[in-house]
Amino acid sequence: MQPEDLQRLVTVEMPYGKYKGRLIADLPGNYLNWFAREGFPKGDIGRLLALMQEIDHNGLSPLLEPLRKR
Template sequence: MKPEDLQRLVTLTMPYGKYQGRLIADLPGAYLAWFARKGFPRGELGNLLSLMLEIDHNGLRGLLEPLRKRQ
């Protein structure tokens, strides 16, 4: 993980699927867990989804709030 990945979580939107257009940081934990079971997409999107799953699973979503305020 690179520090800028955290900023990408609050700026990049989901490009497809049920939650298309929603920020990666706002995706529900159940949706992230579904991706973990089915397999994350390759590349940056998959890396960010995996990172967000870890943040959500460990109850650390609050750490992203200061980054949202920068917007």
């Protein structure tokens, strides 16, 4: 993880699928958990989804709130 990845979670939108257009940080936990079970996509989006799943799974999503206000 790079420090800028946290900022990207609150600025990058999901590019495809059921939640296309929704910020990565706003994806529901069950969707992130599905990726964790089935496999994250390759590349940058997969890396961000994996990071967000880990944050969500550990109850750390509120830590992203200050980044949303930038």
